[in-house]
Amino acid sequence: MTGRGPEHLRKTTNVVLDALVRAAEQALHGHAIDMRTLESLVAELKESTAFDDFYHRSYREMMEVVEGESIEQRRTNAFGRLMMHPLSGLFSEDRLDRGLVPNIFSFLRMVLGDEDEAQHAERCNAIVKVLRDDLGDSFSWDAFYDDPEAKAIQWHVLVKIAGSFKRYDLRKDWFIKLMQYRPTTVSLASNAFVTKEHSPYDDPIQFGEREFCMFFHAMFDPLQNLDRKDEAAFQKEFGTDPHHLIGGFLVNLAACMV
Incomplete structure (x- = not known):
């Protein structure tokens, strides 16, 4: 936790x-x-x-601090960073609302299940530890993204996501509604939540067909632009190439205009 929360309480x-x-x-x-x-x-x-009015305003500000730290904690988690990395350009260019981040993590948890998500997170943290030990001050997150085992983890998650879209149109509509949702609680831990108030003046999260297409084109870019080395690694990991494994989803995605 950063000092923002205690500082806000002191101010109040x-x-x-x-x-x-x-x-x-x-x-x-x-x-x-x-x-x-x-x-x-x-x-x-x-x-x-x-x-x-002061208490209501202070409460909203405190929830913003809590949510911000929760999002940052998830984002800086190695597995979270791995899965969010393909989307970083969309967020930095404000083409996607950063308010989507909690919903994206909820989506990943729904697709993977708690156990698989925890296993992926544990493996990613182990990879980062090895890289930090080996590289020392030269460590960068790009080194993690380029790690063969980290890539394999990301591929497995993407394959599972694609598999969840077998009923593509229905799943797409469901996903868009999920992304438009504003969470009423903020997760502090796996079993700890606080209620978050929303102002009636809050704008809805902008996420429709266009954002859906941008999101999944970016997220699946790592699978659609494999170099020869990664193609061989993918073939070894899955016994086939991405288009034979999740071709139906990729065809639907190709028809999705950005």
Whole structure:
């Protein structure tokens, strides 16, 4: 966790403490304060509606901090980075809404299941550890993306995703609706969640047919542009090439205009 959360809590608390000091100054006019008066002022502040807007705003800001750290934690997780890497250009160019990230991870979990996702994450973390030990300060995430075992993990996930689109049109409609969803909870851990409020003025997440096409063209680019070395590695891993393995999905994707 970064310092943003504690700093926000400190800021919120300081506002309330400052309000208490001002209330005491107005009530006592420079006289010394006694415990009964202090307790009375605190009780009034607890019930005061003057802070309602402030508390609602602070809550929304805190949820933004929590969600931001949750997304960053997932993104910097080795497996998360591996799967998000093909999409990085779309996010950096603002062609896809970054608010999609939690939904993308939910989609991966739905396709893979908790056990497979955990196994992939464990393997990716192990690869990164070896690379960091070997490369030291020269380590980069590109070295991880280029690692043969990491590529194989990514290929297996993409093959499983393609397999989940056997009923392509129905699955596409479902996926678009999933991406448009604004989560009402933020995951802090596998079994810990906090509720997230949404303002009625929030714009809906923009994700339709065009975004669907951009998303999957980018995500499956690693399989559609294999060099000879990777083609041989894929053939060895799966016993065939991508077009024979997931050709139906790739044909549908080819007809999907960006």
